[in-house]
Amino acid sequence: MPLPLTLAAGATPTPSLSTSPTPSPGLPDVSLDGVKAALMDACGNPPGFLCRTVYDSTHSDYLASGAQVFLGTPVTIILILLVATIIRSLLHRLIKRTTRHMASVTGNGGLLRGSLFGDSAILLERRRQRAETVGSLLRSVVSIVIYGIAFILVLGELGINLAPIVASAGVLGIAVGFGAQNLVKDFLSGIFMLLEDQYGVGDVVDVGGTISGTVEAVTFRMTRLRDVEGTVWYVRNGEITRIGNKSQQWARTVLDVPLDYDTDVARAKDVLLETTHTMWRDDQWAALIIEEPEVWGMESMTADGYTLRVAVKTLPLKQWDVARELRERLRLALVGAGINLGAVQRSLVMVDDDDDEPSPEEGDDEEEPGAPPQFGEDEIPRIDPPAQPGPVPSQGPGAGRGGSAT
The missing domain is CATH 2.30.30.60 (SH3 type barrels.)
Known part of the structure; x- marks a missing residue:
């Protein structure tokens, strides 16, 4: 146990020796925690690769932070955009090859299904147009998704807090969704319309x-x-x-031929069937009629007559051309066979309006006694013939006053 020292008045105390090591003059105080703190101050948390490399090489906060701001962030943004562009190009190329293959494949199945009947050139052109439309839609969706993700990553590299942006975008999306319901409905309907053909x-x-x-x-x-x-x-x-x-796969021409009840049904059906088969065997119309024509029989019965229905299966959009030609041929065939088409019966109603009869108002009027007769403009009054001349009989004393009658 050390003895206590008594200091005299005015004596200066001597410093005690410290057992902790002191750094040598001229050497910096280097520790792991200090290096980490300095690196975070210069490059942030977490420190970037470029900033960390520059700081390890130069031990300068200014150069490290400048390299991070002017080189690290732009290079990272460029790399993000470059990778997004490469991925977009690869997916677009895959979509083009897939849609081109689907447009060229024959058959009736798959997303872009074709038709069983029809001109092959027209069907292939339609499949090609539909494939291009679907491919354009898919490419647009891929571009929006990829560049949207890249935009979010770029904002993160710039140190922007994405939480308020995402919240604002959600609120704005809800508002736009309520305000543009019809637009969204039209867009979704158009997508399904194209996909379902x-x-x-x-x-x-x-x-x-x-x-x-x-x-x-x-x-x-x-x-x-x-x-x-x-x-x-x-x-x-x-x-x-x-x-x-009216244009998918096949169409049908349906004609109703009106006939009189005097026409024999079996004979009329034979004429119609023979005429349609003759047209089917014609080289000009054989390519448009894809199945054997049929006469379905009596379709309706009215007071005027009955109708026989003829059905012909044709290519899409060719039913009207076949119907016009078939009407002409059926008319000529029926006239040649002595069969008349049905005529509509009409009833004629005649109304006799007699203007000579007096009206009820005129008939109710009664002539007053002693009134002169009333004659019409075309009526001539009946006048008795004059009396024959002859001797006048004596009338008594006053007969000479009136004179003789003429």
């Missing part, structure tokens, strides 16, 4: 009501039709609740 450019469709015509253009929001009179109709895809397509 409900109709395409060149098809003759009936969208309900009085709107029917040929499809001229199809977009994700609207369909453009042109009717037989040349009027162009713009129909929103979301408003189409039902649609009838």
Whole structure:
């Protein structure tokens, strides 16, 4: 135990020796925690690769932070955009090859199904157009998704807090969704319409009501039709609740031939069947008629006569040409066979309006006693013939006053 020292008055105390090591003069105080803190101060948390490399090489906070700001962040953003562009290009190429393969494959199955009948060139062209439309849709979706992710990553590299942006985007999306319900409905209807191949450019469709015509253009929001009179109709895809397509796979010509009751049914059916088969064997019309024509028989009976129905299965959009030609041939065949077409019976009703009869008002009027008779403009009063001359009989004393009668 050390003895206590008594200091005299005015004596200076001597410092005690410390057992902790002191750094040598000229050497910095280096520790792991200090290096980590300095690195975070210069490059942030977590430190970037470029900033960390520059700091390890130069031990300068200024150079490390400058390299991170002017080189590290731009290089990272460029790499993000470059990778996004490469991925987008690869996916676009894959989509193009897939849609091209699906457009060239024959058959009736798959997403882009074809038709059983029809001109092969027309069907291939339609499949190609539909494949291009679906491919364009898929490429647009891929581009939006990839560049959207890249944009979020770039904002993160710039040190922007994404939570308020995501929250604001969610609120804005809800508001736009409520305000643009019809637009979203039209867009989704257009997508499903293209994927399901409900109709395409060149098809003759009936969208309900009085709107029917040929499809001229199809977009994700609207369909453009042109009717037989040349009027162009713009129909929103979301408003189409039902649609009838007259151009898919095959069509049918249906004719009702009116005949009199005096016409024998069996003989008329033979004439119709022979005429339709003759047209079917014709080289000009054999390519348009895909099945043997049929006479279905008596379709209806009225007071005027009965009708026989003829059905012919044709290529799409060729039913009207076949119907016009078939009407001409059937008419000539029936006239040649001595069969008359049914005539509509008409009833003639004649109304006799007698103007000479007096009206009820005139008949009710009674002539007053002593009034002179009234004659019409065309009525001549009956006048008695004059009396024959002869001797005048004596009238008594006053006869000479009146004179003789003439």
